[in-house]
Amino acid sequence: MAIPRIGVFICHCGTNIGGVVNVPEVVEYAKGLPYVVHAEANLYTCSEEGISSIKNNIKEHNLNRVVVASCTPRTHQPLFRNACADAGLNPYLFEFVNIREHCSWIHMQNRREATEKAKELVKMGVAKARWLEAQEEFESEVYPAAMVIGGGVAGMSAALNLANQGFEVHLVEKEPELGGRLLNLNRLFPINKAPDELVESIVKAVESHSKIKLHMPAVVKAASGYIGNFDVSIDEDGQETSFKVGVIIVATGAQVLKPELYRYGKLANVLTHLDLEQRLKDGELGEFQNVVMINCVGARIPERPYCSRLCCMTAIKNAALMKEINPEAKVYVLHRDLMTYGVEFEEYYRKAKEAGVRFIRYTPSKPPKVVGTKKVKSVKVYDELMDMEVELPCDLLVLATPLIPNDDNEELSRMLKVPIGDGGFFLEAHVKLRPVEFATDGIYVAGTCRWPADIRESVAQGYAAASEAAIPLRQGLVKVEAITATVDPRICKGCGTCVLVCPFDAIELKESKIRGLEGKIVAEVNAALCKGCGLCAAACPNRAIQQRGFTDVQLLSMVNALSGKR
């Protein structure tokens, strides 16, 4: 290893760091650390100015290690690694020190100690950097096919998009029919059309597409592998089928809550909107004169705090339809906040009001009460505006209940190793900027399995997931971050501990082919399967297996630096 020449770049982040940590003092301190040949402060190291300073200094000072002390590697590591690469330095010779999230932002009242802590963090980073080694990323080919799980609108949109881009798509739907939730609807908001024809045209396009292989009714039984190379096996109508795909899109949808409120299921004239739509579709609704609809049934309550996003529009849609069917009918919508966001929903709401639908706002502390023993006769509600309880005659009570996660989310989550978050919906990689990606590469999420969404949002997410999935498919090659495990076969005693702890079956005991070690049984890592967790490295008794980027010597150096040892 060449003698380390470490450059340290310390970011003010405007005042985010500089306002708390005495950055110039940290710079001076860094200059005195072993192997540091250059240290400087930047207003924003992530700005083009900061980046070019890194590049220039790599050249000027012949740096062979770079340490940036700024924010979090979780967002900025790729940027600085790329800067190193641009300047001809292997990107793995870069080390990140977090002095913002882990220092300045959490010690705003204690500048002295924050500065001391920042120094120590930099010292630890430099200690690790001294032992960094250049790494080559493992490259693997992407199998040019996708699996889309779920044949609702989100899944079908994703499948069609990828198929039209020329990729083979396996569409796996658990029901015997495509269309998902839409099939149960009577009309769609805000266009007020029946879904049948609209869905049919999409279903036809999917079914007739030469690139789409439809598996129906089918469920995913097992999935293993990694981006570019997933082995999937499904149960298709009782038969096991296996295939290979490069990417996976999860678009499994959600279900509608059947509430245990307002005597639903006990009184015949209490329906959910889904029940109502089914009856309308089947022409089985019958006569009605006084319709009351209650929103937020089972939603926005402590045990289910979220807003299901689309129930308000569903209620408005059906309320207006009730008026349309029977203009003489009295139709009330009892709501909390009315979530008619955007342009069209607001208009939709206005039109329903104009059509004579009455909207009454109730407060959760005084919820509506159902009157009647065999059937609902009336609904009592405290009207906030009138400041009094009103009793509304009712021969049809319709409840707007939220979308809730599918029961099989957890199983799928375990199988694909993707997380479930708030309320049991799938958790995306970043709620703001990576809404349709999972943290696991090569697996994407769209539609209501991620969060309640209406049709256009689900379709957009389907397309968006297809867009992210098309990237590796089109690139044809993915690179794996070089933090995978490596074995020193000279030291490995072939005990197999690493094999036992590896969650990904990435390690095997094999006869060595290395000269001088022929025939010795040693552990061998399949870089394509290794996900870089480092479990093996911690378990190996003689440390013959190491995780790149997190080696023993690197971690130990940090510990020693922190405790003032060399």
Add this chain to the structure above:
Amino acid sequence: MKLPDTKEVQTEFKPKILAFCCNWCAYAGADLAGVSRFQMPTNVRVIRVMCSGRVPPELVIRALANGLDGVMILGCHPGECHYSEGNYLTRRRAHVLKRLLSYIGIEPDRFQLRWVSAAEGAKFSAVVKEAADKITALGPNRWGDKR
């Protein structure tokens, strides 16, 4: 066995605590604590590892023998490990290690395993505060540089 009480009373003792955080949950939780500006004691220094399961007992033992006053391993909640089962293995090791450390006289609070999710910025800061308080109460680690 009767031994004299050797506990020193020190004023202004600020323990130094090392926290290994897994990249996916605890480190992200620590980031969130930062983004949320949850203020907390300055004692803790974080080392990022990809999984709590990467932290070998050797490193914890070494850190304590070096004189660090406390070592924490923070990982994903059971069942939420990014690598499925890393934290379960960590949990087994930690149980054994904690008891072993206690056996030779290193107070149990000096080595802690805690679960912090990516969404638990507040929990991260609570964990840091709690550790700092407890370890401050214990006083300096007497095993550091012991001759």
Add this chain to the structure above:
Amino acid sequence: MAKKSVLVIGGGIAGIQSALDLANMGFQVYLVEKTPSIGGRMSQLDKTFPTNDCSMCILAPKMIEAGRHPNIKLLTYSEVEEVAGDPGKFRVKIRKKARSVDEEKCTGCGVCMQKCPYKTDSEFQVGLAKRKAAYITFPQAVPNVATIDPDICIYIKSEGKKCGACIKFCDAGAIDFSQQDRIIEVEVGSIILATGFDLYDPSGLEEYGYGKIKNVITAMQFERMISASGPSGGQLQRPSDGKAPKNLAFIQCVGSRDTRHKLYCSSVCCMHATKEAILASEHYPDLKAFIFYTDMRAVGKRFQEYIARAEQEYKVTYIRSRPSEITENPDNGNPIVWYEETTARNRTSMEVDMVVLCQAMVPSGEQKKLSEMLNLKLNAYQFVDIPDRLFHPVDTEIPGVFACGFCQAPQDIPDSVVQASAAAARAAEFMSKEK
């Protein structure tokens, strides 16, 4: 064979997302942004709801990636002039405005900004601060190069007779007043519109006194004020006397859901007011924030919990009422909010130190020009019309032309990012068919 190419108009988060997706898929992307830097509205935000992630922190890596991507040609300070040709083969003329700065030579050091003697209101700081005639919009600008504003530069106005300080002090020799606007012609298979939004001027709502009552500001101004990179370094300073307010009132639906102004709901104001109230309470633990709202529209992931946190942890008070008027206490400059209590039905008032108006958001001004150029239909509110909103949510009526983000409907960042990726997918699909 030349790469298939796409034109993305608008360098905000939506445009950046579309551009990055397509570039990563292997398409050549022309990303056109009318201001000197990409970043858009998101770059002006301090934090983002509901995680309180620092907006610039999550945006900057994407901006830089877009700036350095080999498949993205960044055309900032540029505007589309003409679109001709047919779907699959659009011929586009782009005016790259004279920056008077050589982008290759400029290092973004900012010396010209320091030395330039002429000032105007900073767009980035929403008029809360001045910028120079020579300026870099904000520190993380991509590209990080200076621009000289011809409207106020005395050198340009005097045709080189006066000033020239920037030329004198620029070590890099990057100042180039001989630059002329350039017309760049490109041929693209597909076009993505991501032109974002402008802020509705609340001075039209005379009852709220914006522009007359000093301590009535807009939400975007507040955003800059509370931001560490803002003119006051994150300190709240009310305009009349620079004092930190002890209480704040946020007024929702200013110009939105209003028959006299915009009928639609701007979709994000409930949440950004909540965020701003939280941020203010974080900076000033004793501060009291009141939010006057119509419906609290918190429909996204973790939004309800965010509101609950604002109420419980930060003691933000939500008042369901649309204030009828704001007057000013002449003694101390305090705005007085007049409103009707929902239940008591009394007209009552509240005197606060500062009022923040959550103004409506409207399609950006360039939308109209672009629609004429493209012969594209806009709806009644000037948003891009999407004929089949449900099943083709990013397709305009012209094949090969897609629209995403705020230019087609009010929406928050994640929804814009989703639509941006969706538009990229549709463009890729469209160009795959056009083999």
Add this chain to the structure above:
Amino acid sequence: MKATSEEVKTSVKKLFEDGSIGHFIGYEMGSDSLRVTPCFLKSGQAASRLVWNPLCANNLSKYLLDFGKVEGKVGIMVKGCDSRSVVELLKEHQIDRDKVFIVGVPCSGIVDREKLLAVLGVSPGEVVAVEDDGDAFLVTIKEGTRRVKKEQVLRGECLVCRYPTPVIYDMLIGEAVSSLPWVGDDYSSVKELEALSSEEKERYWSSELSRCIRCYACRNICPVCTCVECIFDKKAPRWLSKASDVSENLVYHLVRAFHVAGRCVDCGECERACPMHIPLRSLNKKVEKDILELFGYTAGIDVEQQPPLTTYQAGDLDEFL
């Protein structure tokens, strides 16, 4: 029937003759009549050197590692504890089951040489022979034969031995012994230490560990310490400084205890080898006890059983306070 030296000799000789083994690792008498040493045989003729008596303390299993490349099978003599370390070696693929022939001998306890000499008040040269006699040893010294109760003179691990009969063997000489009458609470000494305060424990272990001269005898003799390059011998990273101060000794012994966690079979070799009389088994017993309590696992019983620290149950104890 107890196994005798004679039976061992004939059996091993036969094994050589019928070609079952090409090598044998057993015991022979050593420098004095209170010592046996390992002996390595290549043919049946030499089998007459073999002995089996209550002095056969050595765990021979580690020698198998040296016979990896020889022709034919290697025979080895194992007591209950030794057989368990053989299980561990098999589990970790350090030896090939097809290449070893395990001759098991049920064991009713091994004499602790130092304890015996102290009890009798004699020097080593004065003892002529030691024989097993149920709950006592018959010790022949010049003056005659004395019967010494086993509890007084057994090695520490034998006092808590739960596996007197080998758990794996190809041939068992003598009758299986199911349990030993004196074995009660396996962990009473561990519990005593556990009950101390942190300060008391610290004083105790500081004093014990301060004696360590880091000769590494405990590691070198340990049958499950099989690493090609011990982490303490590595230059980069250097886990341990050369100084043998208490902190460094602490690292050494704790890490060692952890490395054998779930693998240690309590054969007691480490403590027997320690020239400074550090109660090393105490650390190992502590870990053994915890692993049994926490995960219900005992090392060295079943080759197919997965080591406790390489697996988990979702319902494992989740309490850390």
